Amino acid sequence: MPLSEFSLIERFFARRARRGPQRAVLGIGDDCALIAPAAGEVLAVSTDMLVEGRHFLPNADPLALGHKTLAVNLSDLAAMGAKPRAFTLALALESPREAWLEAFAEGLFALADRYDCELIGGDTTRGPLNLCVTVFGDVPAQAALRRDGARDGDDVWVSGTLGDARAGLGLMRAEWDASLFDERERASLHEALDRPEPRIALGLALRGLAHAALDVSDGLAGDLLHILERSRMRADVDVDAVPRSQALRKLPLDVQRQCALAGGDDYELIFTAPPHARDAILDAGARAQVAVTRIGTITALRHATDEPAITWRDASHAQLSLTLHGFDHFDAN
Amino acid sequence: MPLSEFSLIERFFARRARRGPQRAVLGIGDDCALIAPAAGEVLAVSTDMLVEGRHFLPNADPLALGHKTLAVNLSDLAAMGAKPRAFTLALALESPREAWLEAFAEGLFALADRYDCELIGGDTTRGPLNLCVTVFGDVPAQAALRRDGARDGDDVWVSGTLGDARAGLGLMRAEWDASLFDERERASLHEALDRPEPRIALGLALRGLAHAALDVSDGLAGDLLHILERSRMRADVDVDAVPRSQALRKLPLDVQRQCALAGGDDYELIFTAPPHARDAILDAGARAQVAVTRIGTITALRHATDEPAITWRDASHAQLSLTLHGFDHFDAN
Incomplete structure (x- = not known):
């Protein structure tokens, strides 16, 4: 498939991205986006990659997939006590189908708009379906909810x-x-x-x-x-x-x-x-x-x-010996 | 393959990441990294996704691939006039082989260290080989080299x-x-x-x-x-x-x-x-x-x-009619 199809995809996402208020200094369309944290705060950054067959099924509903792709990244901001700000989206697709993309973008931007989170850049290429989001949020450095702060008696x-x-x-x-x-x-x-x-x-x-x-x-x-x-x-x-x-x-x-x-x-x-x-x-x-x-x-x-x-x-305070099996996402290994 | 193998990979990259000076407020190991631009500057952000068969051949030398994966992202910072600061790496791998990972990391960190660019987070998962980097650089907002500034006579x-x-x-x-x-x-x-x-x-x-x-x-x-x-x-x-x-x-x-x-x-x-x-x-x-x-x-x-x-x-200032074929990366379409 010619690159021009991928340019169309990019324009499609870029157009959707500009519907909301622009929160970045410079958004989509240059070599880099430019972004600064809110005054006195720092940027919380997280990346998650979703792969077909591992994080979702090959026939997954694209509307739900658009939602979930961003949701799992926003969840990392939530866990840090950060306020959503912006995100980038890199996606590899075997064959871009317009209806699929339309629904995916619908699910993605519905969530992004609710949290006032702006798409500021990305990359589209041909390849096995892969969705990689990097998300940015604002948080005062001292207020960030880290993993290393638990104390005796908490x-x-x-x-x-x-x-x-x-x-x-x-x-x-x-x-x-x-x-x-x-x-x-x-x-x-x-x-x-x-x-x-x-x-x-x-x-x-x-x-x-x-x-x-x-x-x-x-x-x-x-x-x-x-x-x-x-x-x-x-x-x-x-x-x-x-x-x-x-x-x-x-x-x-x-x-x-x-x-x-x-x-x-x-x-x-x-x-x-x-x-x-x-x-x-x-x-x-x-x-x-x-x-x-x-x-x-x-x-x-x-x-x-x-x-x-x-x-x-258990509720009676007796110790339980549990054998727990980790979550295996979508495959049986 | 069990998730534990992927945890090993993460630890492998995390260990390498800490060799250099830590430039982020908070690096690998939490839900998010925390980063702030240099005083008075903004962060330039760019994402590139590299896919096997499209951006590199299936048998590509992993040392060179590690270099190129980061190099194409740093190049976006260069084009913006930004100073490299940090990056995230998300990678999908079908089967993690230690020798391949060792060489890939060697090529990646050799370049990262030269530019004092710290790995601050990422994601590893099983899937068709896919390398997605998001890179961060510092630049004064007014000094950024944008695409929209060309003027008549330049x-x-x-x-x-x-x-x-x-x-x-x-x-x-x-x-x-x-x-x-x-x-x-x-x-x-x-x-x-x-x-x-x-x-x-x-x-x-x-x-x-x-x-x-x-x-x-x-x-x-x-x-x-x-x-x-x-x-x-x-x-x-x-x-x-x-x-x-x-x-x-x-x-x-x-x-x-x-x-x-x-x-x-x-x-x-x-x-x-x-x-x-x-x-x-x-x-x-x-x-x-x-x-x-x-x-x-x-x-x-x-x-x-x-x-x-x-x-x-041409050099004699005569207009040429050229038919140019766009770069087709590594496939023939």
């Missing part, structure tokens, strides 16, 4: 409910019987997988409150461990306190736990904060219109040989 | 020589007889294709001198037109003045012209500047240790129906 919190995206994937794969769920529940599980909502408002509300935060992309077990490793801490987590949706509760308890503790693609926030901040955290959740739930406690490493780890307990 | 300049990368590709494809060249010439053509040198020093030296600039990735004809379109200008170019290497001159004249005018992957700078700046431009080239050559003149659109375009002339 509460561990999560937003929303966990495991729904993994349950939605299982539903799509017929790992469980669809008749377990009513129509609304099935829709909510698919929605969790296809259209995750980045917790931007919550991330902003947690500035100055949370000591550490990240977003759940690979599953609670693995992602909380990232906080513990960077902070050199341990955690006790009450498995029964991990918030699960009504739909997820239709599955057997062991499957619920696998989904909620080791399922990925949730894009909820895990964060830690001191007990005296509990009311403020609940208030932040209310303002951000998302439930926030305490699920455990951070504890210091007591001995020289202690390593960062999670101790799973 | 000289058109290029750095280095043009067409060598295309000639190197032709050599690799046996489009021409290798025995036309001596060994040193063959090496220089391959080098031009595999290891382009971003013109960072020249870009910095041109701040305040050049009115407009970009880098040659798709060929002089197409890329100069980008300046003309953004600046709403025309250009007269003396085809015989376009600098060609001794190696390129071994090819028939019409092939030389195709390579020099429409060959891509050169990553030299095209820029425009007023005639009174000629001595300063030559001085800038000398300081940056790269030849700079005047090849033409910018002229205003004279009539309402005039469109931005290039008029090709």
Whole structure:
């Protein structure tokens, strides 16, 4: 296919990009975009690459894919307490079909516009479908929600409910019987997988409150461990306190736990904060219109040989021995 | 392959990334990196995606590929007059082989270290080989070399020589007889294709001198037109003045012209500047240790129906009618 087709794509995205307010010093159309953080703040930067067959199925709905491509990147800004500002999009396509591109851009820009996030540059080329976004947000350097700030005695919190995206994937794969769920529940599980909502408002509300935060992309077990490793801490987590949706509760308890503790693609926030901040955290959740739930406690490493780890307990505080399988995205390896 | 292998890759790149001086507020290992431009300046941002089979051959030398992946991005900073600062790398790999990764990282970081450009984040996933870099540089907003600043009467300049990368590709494809060249010439053509040198020093030296600039990735004809379109200008170019290497001159004249005018992957700078700046431009080239050559003149659109375009002339100023074929990267479509 001639390059001119790719120029058309670029113009298509560029035109959409200019609908919103221009927030960059210089946007699409030059060798580089020019951007500066808000006065006194720094830029938070994150890159995610989505690959067909791994992060989404070959026949994925392009509207949902456009949403999710940006959503997983905005989720990284949320986890940092950053305010969305701009993004670049590089995409490789085997054969550009106009209807597909139209729907993809629709999903992408609907989300971008909601968060006032401007497309400032990118690249289009021919190749196996690949979507790479780099996203930029504003945050005061000292207020950024890092992974290394968890302290002894902090509460561990999560937003929303966990495991729904993994349950939605299982539903799509017929790992469980669809008749377990009513129509609304099935829709909510698919929605969790296809259209995750980045917790931007919550991330902003947690500035100055949370000591550490990240977003759940690979599953609670693995992602909380990232906080513990960077902070050199341990955690006790009450498995029964991990918030699960009504739909997820239709599955057997062991499957619920696998989904909620080791399922990925949730894009909820895990964060830690001191007990005296509990009311403020609940208030932040209310303002951000998302439930926030305490699920455990951070504890210091007591001995020289202690390593960062999670101790799973049930509601009676008895220690559980769980074998968790990491989220395997869309392939069976 | 288990995710843990990809974690290993990430740790491998992260370890290399910390060898140099840390220039970001927060580098690899959190949800986002944190970065701020130099005081009073803005960040120049550019993204390029390299795909196997399109931008490089499946059996490409990983050392050269590591160099080129970053070089084509740094070239965009050069074209903006920006000073390299940091980059992110997202890569998809079918099967991570340690020797390949080692060589790729070697080529990548050798160039990054030369320009004091820090790896601040990225993503690794399984998929068809795809390399996506987003690069960041510092530039005072008013000194940025944009595409839209060319003025009536400006000289058109290029750095280095043009067409060598295309000639190197032709050599690799046996489009021409290798025995036309001596060994040193063959090496220089391959080098031009595999290891382009971003013109960072020249870009910095041109701040305040050049009115407009970009880098040659798709060929002089197409890329100069980008300046003309953004600046709403025309250009007269003396085809015989376009600098060609001794190696390129071994090819028939019409092939030389195709390579020099429409060959891509050169990553030299095209820029425009007023005639009174000629001595300063030559001085800038000398300081940056790269030849700079005047090849033409910018002229205003004279009539309402005039469109931005290039008029090709020979040394006697006679107008030439050239049919140029755009650079087709590595496939035959």
